[in-house]
Every structure is written in C-alpha cells, then in structure tokens.
Amino acid sequence: MDSSMWSTEDEAIITTNTEATECKRCAVELGYWKDEYICYFAKRGERKAPEINRGYYARVRAMEMFIHQFLERCGTKCQIINLGCGFDTLYWRLKDTTQAVSNFIELDFPAVTSKKCHIIKRNKQLLEKICKEDGEVAFRAGELHADGYHLVGCDLRCPGEVRRQLAAAGAGA
Secondary structure, eight states: OOGGGOOHHHHHHHHHHHHHHHHHHHHHHTTSSOOSSGGGTSOOOOOOOHHHHHHHHHHHHHHHHHHHHHHHHHOSSSEEEEETOTTOOHHHHHHTTTOOOSEEEEEEOHHHHHHHHHHHHHOHHHHHHHSOTTOOEEEETTEEEETTEEEEEOOTTOHHHHHHHHHHTTOOO
C-alpha cells in the first residue's frame, strides 16, 4: 500500500514513530539509559522536557525488565514479536548482551518498515548485527529477512494479514 492510500489517522500514527524516536534520542543523550543505535534512527533534535525524558526512561526500562525476566524463564531459544516496532532498537541492544533470541520479528506499517530497512541497509553497524558470517540478508518491498531477524510491513488492524506475515517470518505457535 503506497503512502497516498493512508488516511489522516494512519499518517498521525506513523508520525508518532518519528516523534518517539527523537524523544528517545534526547533522553539517551542526557544519560537516562545507553543506546548506541538510536542515533541511526533520529537526528539530534531539540531538548525535551524532563518529564518526557523520564517517561521514556520508565517505558524503556520497564520493557527491558520484562524481557529480561521472560528470557530468564525461557532462555534464548524463543522468539520476540515486536508489534508496532517503529524505529525501536531492542534487537540490537539484545545482540550486545548474552540475551539474543532465536527469532526476532518486528511489524509496523509498510511506510515505517521501508524507512527502517533503508536505515539498516545504509549503516554497517546495524547490518553487521543482523547478518551472520555466512548468512544472507534479503531486502524486498520494504521488508528485511535474515536468519533470526525479520522486519515486516503490515497493517496491525488486519488480523489475517498479521497471521500471514508472522507465518512467513517463521513465528512459532
């Protein structure tokens, strides 16, 4: 679906990705948490209010704690499905730890995944974490598929489309 087919509501949802990523970069630059990858997805923007930085810190930290607990119980032979992923950097941050999972699937609007694919393709530091030594990375139609990582464009409001995309990305039951 090309961008001319998006409704005003869809455009507003897609725009939140840019705004959220800029807010996260601001908080990271102020030392709220470490994220070596956010700089690839957002330009340096204006400084945000402290309550915005704290809110993003709380959200990021809560998700990290939840995922850490999940991985302690399940081990790394599991999958994470990130719905409405935007320009989230969790995959790369997990790769920097011993908590990288077997399959990591990210889904968002095709307009968002296309931009994220373009950013990944342009930046060796991001691409190297996805591509294993002898592995292959396939970019096609705003999507990325590699062994253990999939970035897929779909409308999350369409359950059938989500199921098809998850199955294509190797999501287990």
